Structures are given as C-alpha cells and as structure tokens.
Amino acid sequence: KGEHNDKRGALIVLEGLDRCGKTTQCSRLVSFLEGRGLSVESWRFPDRNTDIGGMISSYLANGSKLDDQTVHLLFCANRWEKRSLMENKLRNGTTLIVDRYSYSGVSFSAAKGLDIQWCKAPENGLIAPDLVVFLEISPEEASRRGGYGTERYEQLEFQRNVAKHYQILQDSTWKVVDACLPPESVEKQIQELALESIQSCQNKPLSALWH
Ligand code: 2DT
Structure with a gap:
C-alpha cells in the first residue's frame, strides 16, 4: 500500500495443443510468482464470462452454429474487450499469466482453412506478449x-492441423518447452523463463501485435 510501482508487469502467454498441460502450468506459475511476492494474475482466453464469451462457449459446446469467419472475429473481439484492462494491469505492475491468446486465435481458425493473413489482421494492435511459452x-x-473431451476442436486430425499453424507463427518471443518432460521439470523451466521475462521487460514499453 502506498508503494508506487513504476515497473510494468510482464505479459506472459502459454500456448499449445489441447491437453499439453497449459492450464495446470499456468496455475502453478501463478502460485510460484505469488510466493515470490510478485503482483500476478491468472487470465485465460476465451474469457467465457462476457457476453461475447458466452457466445463462444455455446459454439464450442456445439450448442450453436456460426460460420468460421464469425467465430474467428468473436474470439478476437473477446481479446479486444479485455485490452484496456490488460494494459492498465500491466502498467500498474501486475504480471499477467495468460492461458491462450492470439496464437490460438490464428492457429485454430487457419486450421479450418481460413487465410492466415486474414486471421491475423484483426489481432493487429492487441498488446504483444513479452514471452510466449509454447508447450510442445x-x-x-x-x-x-x-x-x-467433447468440445468441437478436440479431434486428432484437427489438432494436427493446428500444430502445423502454430509452427508458422513462432516468433522471437517464443520459448519452446517439451511438454512431455516430467511436470516438475516443465514447471521449473517455465519459472525460469517467466522470472527472466519479468526482469527484462520492466523498462521496455508495451508493444503491439504483430511485428
Ligand atoms: P480452452 O479449452 O482453453 O478454453 O479453449 N480457441 C481459443 C480458438 O479457436 N480461438 C481463440 O482465439 C482461442 C483463445 C482453442 C477453447 C478452445 O478455443 C480455441 C480451444
């Protein structure tokens, strides 16, 4: 309280195929960073708690039919509706650990056959992550x-296609971690990457997708 924090938080995203262990690793990382006394929050996309998130959730559960372009834009809008809150948190020194982001957005839609440039365009201007941990x-x-499970995208053939598109999206912020190592070892690697990122982004301005 009363302590002014002029160092920004880091935007750290975990990505990977369904069942790679992202969600578990996100929550372990948040606990670890909290244990270090850092200001940190756990986020995820889609954020199913908004009106748009509700539409996405119903679509994923096969409860509604929408064409691929519409779904893509809903996922993207779900990130845009959180953008300013995200920026405020980061500027106030809170690190955000985010389970999926624009890389899922583009990979899943491109895997359905949509043009990858078309998929990337509306993501332009969202905050660029400082670190993307890809659990391979x-x-x-x-x-x-x-x-x-029973959700729409959880099928082998489709996941193969998603994997192919993730490959295409890899950029300099990506660190690939082997998701098949023992969970404690995966956890440890992610901790180190996160601490390094939190440290090194402190005095860097926020930047925007995609560069
Ligand atoms: P979860 O199982 O992690 O809740 O994800 N997806 C996700 C997209 O197709 N586009 C996106 O922009 C995002 C964030 C991945 C639900 C599914 O939604 C997919 C799996």
Missing part, C-alpha cells in the same frame, strides 16, 4: 493423455 507435444501424444 505431438498431437498423437496429446490424444493419449486421457482422451479428448
């Missing part, structure tokens, strides 16, 4: 992890 797992291995 083969689609086959992922599908063996207890099987996929």
